[in-house]
Amino acid sequence: MSLFVTSINSGSNGNCYYIGNDSEAVLIDAGISCRETEKRMKRLSIDITRVKAIFISHEHGDHICGAEALAAKYNLPVYITTATLRNSPLRINPHLLKNFTAYKPVNVGELSVLAFPKQHDAADPHSFVVSGEGVNIGIFTDIGTACDHVVKNFCHCHAVFLEANYDERMLENGRYPQHLKARIRGDHGHLSNMQALDLFINHRPSYMSHLYLSHLSKDNNSPDIAHALFSAHAGNTSITVASRYKETPVYEIGGDKHDCTIKKIILSEPAQLSLF
Numbered sequence: 001m002s003l004f005v006t007s008i009n010s011g012s013n014g015n016c017y018y019i020g021n022d023s024e025a026v027l028i029d030a031g032i033s034c035r036e037t038e039k040r041m042k043r044l045s046i047d048i049t050r051v052k053a054i055f056i057s058h059e060h061g062d063h064i065c066g067a068e069a070l071a072a073k074y075n076l077p078v079y080i081t082t083a084t085l086r087n088s089p090l091r092i093n094p095h096l097l098k099n100f101t102a103y104k105p106v107n108v109g110e111l112s113v114l115a116f117p118k119q120h121d122a123a124d125p126h127s128f129v130v131s132g133e134g135v136n137i138g139i140f141t142d143i144g145t146a147c148d149h150v151v152k153n154f155c156h157c158h159a160v161f162l163e164a165n166y167d168e169r170m171l172e173n174g175r176y177p178q179h180l181k182a183r184i185r186g187d188h189g190h191l192s193n194m195q196a197l198d199l200f201i202n203h204r205p206s207y208m209s210h211l212y213l214s215h216l217s218k219d220n221n222s223p224d225i226a227h228a229l230f231s232a233h234a235g236n237t238s239i240t241v242a243s244r245y246k247e248t249p250v251y252e253i254g255g256d257k258h259d260c261t262i263k264k265i266i267l268s269e270p271a272q273l274s275l276f
Contacts, residue, residue: 002254003135005159008032008040010141010214011244014062017161018046019130019137024109025050027070028128028139031062034069040247048074053108055100055115056080058122058142059088071096079106079113083124102126116153119144121188129153135253138162141215144188146199154203159210159253161242162200164230165190166220174220190215193226201233210251214242 004025008016014032018025018041025046030037041048054076057063071078071092079098080090098106105112110133115126120142127150130137138160140150154160171181171192183189191199200211211234213226223241230239242248 006250007242007248010242024052027054029063030067054078058125081124087123116149161212161214163191163215164196164213166217171220210238212242
């Protein structure tokens with residue numbers, strides 16, 4: 001009754017999240033190179049042939065740049081909407097292209113992947129909940145605002161990769177031009193620490209065991225600031241910052257709404273390095 005999860009990379013330099021059971025897995029986005037993805041999964045002792053599909057959230061380069069090579073090398077289906085594909089530079093072999101529709105689950109072996117719309121400055125952006133073994137794992141990044149779709153799905157997750165992109169003060173006082181600051185803060189930009197914290201405090205279920213703070217800005221946020229902010233309100237939820245430079249350990253997420261005995265098991269933990 002558990003799923004295994006890790007962030008392969010999380011940030012504007014690339015995003016890739018692994019969710020799987022004992023025999024099969026999916027990647028949500030493939031935003032770092034095939035070679036780097038392979039290297040990081042090898043360090044975690046994850047057999048890459050467990051990956052059975054790639055799901056693409058939107059067409060920005062930090063979410064797709066490794067998808068072509070991974071799909072071609074491992075004959076992986078790539079689930080992507082028509083609008084996202086049309087607005088991307090991806091050239092996927094047609095026999096590997098698969099479409100998905102919001103709120104119509106896609107079954108990948110014993111896993112179920114549910115997509116739902118989100119607000120972001122892309123053609124047809126979606127977030128995902130991956131379910132299996134009675135466990136729901138959310139991947140909620142690149143979100144301008146916590147809309148009703150986000151709130152509804154967040155409420156049912158045992159663990160979530162949640163965007164905490166920027167600290168408001170750091171963004172305001174930082175070097176970015178005003179038009180870029182406005183884009184980041186806008187309803188189709190990114191979630192701030194405080195917006196993400198509001199979602200976490202007001203809508204997390206009692207059985208949420210792990211929260212992975214994701215897609216932190218290199219220039220406008222600090223892992224220490226974000227971690228301290230959420231830890232003060234964490235309760236029984238473990239808070240981890242997903243790095244833009246290295247993979248996280250593999251966590252085993254177990255339990256359900258009625259039996260929330262949650263275990264954290266590191267299958268293969270690399271030497272501990274600074275997150276940023």
